[in-house]
Amino acid sequence: MTVGTLIVAAGSGERFGGHKQFERIGGVSLLDSAIAQARSVSNQIVVALPLGYELPESTPELIYTFGGATRTGSVANAFRVLGDDVEYVLVHDAARPFASPALFERVVAALARGCAAVVPAISSVDTLKVVEGGMVRQTLDRSSIVRVQTPQGFARKVLAEVVEAEQDATDEAAIAEQLGYPVTIVAGEELAAKITLRSDLDRWRIPRVGLGFDIHPFDPDGGGDLVLAGEHFGPPGLVGHSDGDCLAHAVADAILGAAGIGGIGDLFPDTDPALRGANSMVLLGECLDAIAAKGYQIHSIDATIIAEHPRLGPSLGALGRALGTVLAAPVLVKAKRAEGLGALGAGLGVATFVVATVL
Structure with a gap:
């Protein structure tokens, strides 16, 4: 059987506050x-994007086109x-990005059995009520109600x-039902939950x-x-190529590492003469832009400075507030002594360890 998937990604994201389909999670x-989730069952994928958006280059297996003013219009444009x-067609929302390949396979298996229309659904665990004017008018029997995905x-x-x-509806199955076709239910999943509000991303x-880790020796000449x-x-x-701010450097390493980018030296190498004496807090702000x-x-951010002097x-x-202002995040800064051990214990330099958590 040949399967094509239409991915509806042409919405404006009014309730989300922008085009949510381009929002990133985990990069x-x-x-x-x-x-990516649809590829496992699809011989061809057609993506409907917002009008005016610059369409990426298409391939025979992945085609980009413009959507319409409504969901129904977007599906129609992609279908054309x-x-x-293609013998069987799946319609999927880009706002359900984590629907598993297993869910796609369940829908396709039902089509292969001869079903005309198939929708995944999950039962409601909450009590459902009809409300009018802020008052409950009716309590529904939830055993016969499902949430469709x-x-x-x-x-x-x-x-x-x-x-x-050419009927407008919240999903295509509703129109198929109105046309007299039986709509078959297969098991849905919580992974296929729809992202509607920005808070849904959490x-x-x-x-x-x-x-993150950084260490610098004190200037033996006592300068700066x-x-x-x-x-x-x-x-x-x-001593350092920039201003030697080992706290800012370690924080930068930690956040860049958490985002899978690398270290501060990858973005700002100490071989670049333009960075001589650079303000490391400015560089830290650029690292924040990189992870964003x-x-x-x-x-x-949790930072520990190891220094014999000065008393911090x-x-x-x-220090925590200064970092927090740049990073727009809570920062805890602690200080420890090396208790006379090694070069740090001898007061020859300063080191910093940082653990950063990013979402």
Whole structure:
């Protein structure tokens, strides 16, 4: 059997506050996740994108086209460019990016058994009530009510009639039902939950952890100021290509590592003469932009400075606030002594360890 999947990704995301289909989780857009999940059963995928959007280059297996002003219009536009050899058609929402390949396979298996239209659904565990004017008017029997999801599957002839009907509906199965076709239910899954509001993203964000470390020796000539998180503590300063801010550097390493980008040296190599004496807090802000571009945001920062001198206890709150202002995230800064052990214990330099959590 030949299966084509139409992915509806042309909505404006009014309730979300923007085009949610291009929002990233774990560095991957919701749309790309939906495409990846559909590949296991699809001989061809057609994606309907917003009008005016620059269409990516298409291939025979993955075609991009423009959607319409409504969901029904978007499905119709995508259906028109579907290959003639496609026997069965799935319609899937880009806003359901984590529907599993197993769910796609269940829908396709039902079509292969001869079902005209197939929808995945899950039972409601909540009591359902009809409300009017802020008052409960009726309590429904939830045993006969299900929540319908996508992908929804259709014999090609059935979806052709749905498109030709030019009726507006929240899903194509509703139109098929109105046309007299039986609609078969297969087991849905919570993974196929729809992302509607920006807050819906939180349930899908998986924390990632990065470890940062940096160490610099004190300038033996005593020149310059010790700089930590952009704050100056007087001489002697630390030797470094930039301003030697080992706290900011370790934080940068931690957040870049958590996002899978690399380290601060990958973005700002110490061989670049333009970075001589650079303000590391400015560089840290650019590292934040880099992880944001991959769809990550900082959840928390935990930093430990190891130094014999100066005494940093009274300044730790200020250091955390300085970092928190740049990163727009909670930052905890602690200080420890090396208790006379090694070069750090001898007061020859400063080191910092940082653990960063990003979502």
